[in-house]
Amino acid sequence: MLRDTILVTGHKSPDTDSICSAISYANLKNQMGFSAQPICAGQANKETSFALKYFGFEHPEIVTSFAVTVEDVLETIPAVDAKATLQDVLAWRKQYEMNRIPVVENGTTYVGTITAQRLIDALESAMGGNSGVTAGEICTKTSCQVISKETKLRDFKANSHIGGYPVVDNGTYLGIIRSNVEAPKQKTKVVLVDHNEKVQIIDDIEEAELIENIDHHRIGGLVTDNPIFIHYETVGCTCTILANLYWQYGQEIPKNIAGLMLSAIISDTVLFRSPTCTEKDKETAKKLATIAGVNLEEYGMELLKAGSDVSDYSDEKIVRTDLKEFEANGKIISIGQIQVMDTTDILGR
Numbered sequence: 001m002l003r004d005t006i007l008v009t010g011h012k013s014p015d016t017d018s019i020c021s022a023i024s025y026a027n028l029k030n031q032m033g034f035s036a037q038p039i040c041a042g043q044a045n046k047e048t049s050f051a052l053k054y055f056g057f058e059h060p061e062i063v064t065s066f067a068v069t070v071e072d073v074l075e076t077i078p079a080v081d082a083k084a085t086l087q088d089v090l091a092w093r094k095q096y097e098m099n100r101i102p103v104v105e106n107g108t109t110y111v112g113t114i115t116a117q118r119l120i121d122a123l124e125s126a127m128g129g130n131s132g133v134t135a136g137e138i139c140t141k142t143s144c145q146v147i148s149k150e151t152k153l154r155d156f157k158a159n160s161h162i163g164g165y166p167v168v169d170n171g172t173y174l175g176i177i178r179s180n181v182e183a184p185k186q187k188t189k190v191v192l193v194d195h196n197e198k199v200q201i202i203d204d205i206e207e208a209e210l211i212e213n214i215d216h217h218r219i220g221g222l223v224t225d226n227p228i229f230i231h232y233e234t235v236g237c238t239c240t241i242l243a244n245l246y247w248q249y250g251q252e253i254p255k256n257i258a259g260l261m262l263s264a265i266i267s268d269t270v271l272f273r274s275p276t277c278t279e280k281d282k283e284t285a286k287k288l289a290t291i292a293g294v295n296l297e298e299y300g301m302e303l304l305k306a307g308s309d310v311s312d313y314s315d316e317k318i319v320r321t322d323l324k325e326f327e328a329n330g331k332i333i334s335i336g337q338i339q340v341m342d343t344t345d346i347l348g349r
Contacts, residue, residue, distance in 0.1 A: 031251050073184065080135045262289055
């Protein structure tokens with residue numbers, strides 16, 4: 001995971017405001033000289049996918065955990081080639097000071113590990129006249145522990161006598177993780193948009209550094225280690241807040257970003273029909289529509305129609321597509337919603 005880049009994310013079961021807010025705020029941070037990347041906690045729904053495609057955006061990277069993984073701390077130490085001589089193997093062991101030596105073929109294909117005992121046996125054999133032994137012939141292809149790059153560091157249980165373990169991804173050697181490895185001192189910086197409830201946040205947020213939170217929902221018990229920038233407003237959409245931050249900071253809103261923020265406002269306010277809609281949402285949407293070069297009413301209906309087709313959804317997917325969890329009185333409450341143009345699409349099932 002990138003340590004020098006700020007990750008901007010919305011909530012689990014992302015909706016249009018969640019994903020569009022992440023993209024829009026990451027862009028604002030980049031325009032202001034920071035390095036930021038939008039991510040999301042899951043696959044975009046039909047409505048959001050329509051908006052992304054309409055305004056020329058790729059789907060953000062999906063991240064489901066902020067936990068430090070083996071991939072974050074592995075060392076890209078080259079392995080020994082299977083055709084290497086014993087002299088090469090000894091030189092590698094001296095250079096990297098490890099008791100187990102990874103062996104590869106064709107540059108990256110992991111074939112096994114040379115243990116200390118195997119190396120001793122090979123050296124004794126060489127002293128007896130068998131000096132043509134190669135690394136591939138003495139490596140063990142079974143009974144050697146390899147580590148997946150996705151393994152969470154806190155779940156990595158190492159034997160201190162081994163020194164290091166090969167990290168392998170689908171048969172490809174990536175590097176080594178040392179048995180005494182520690183988590184990076186610099187945590188990944190994270191900005192939460194469109195949510196603040198613990199149960200809605202991507203897992204393992206405690207292993208990252210939360211630096212900002214921008215939202216339009218109730219405050220749901222967010223706890224941080226350090227003071228952070230917080231911006232909440234009683235408006236119908238997070239992108240309403242973000243658009244006004246662009247203007248407040250004197251930043252130009254790109255045409256495609258304006259389209260995304262407009263899409264979020266249309267979605268969250270159901271084209272201004274929601275009781276949560278405010279005059280600020282309406283005024284902001286009109287300005288964004290002008291920048292994006294679209295007819296507000298026509299595009300709004302297109303967007304809502306794109307998200308209302310549930311003909312290929314299972315009953316479970318209908319319930320879970322936009323499902324949020326809230327904690328109340330020590331219990332978790334799940335509330336799902338879905339928008340359709342005709343209620344018989346749901347009630348007629």
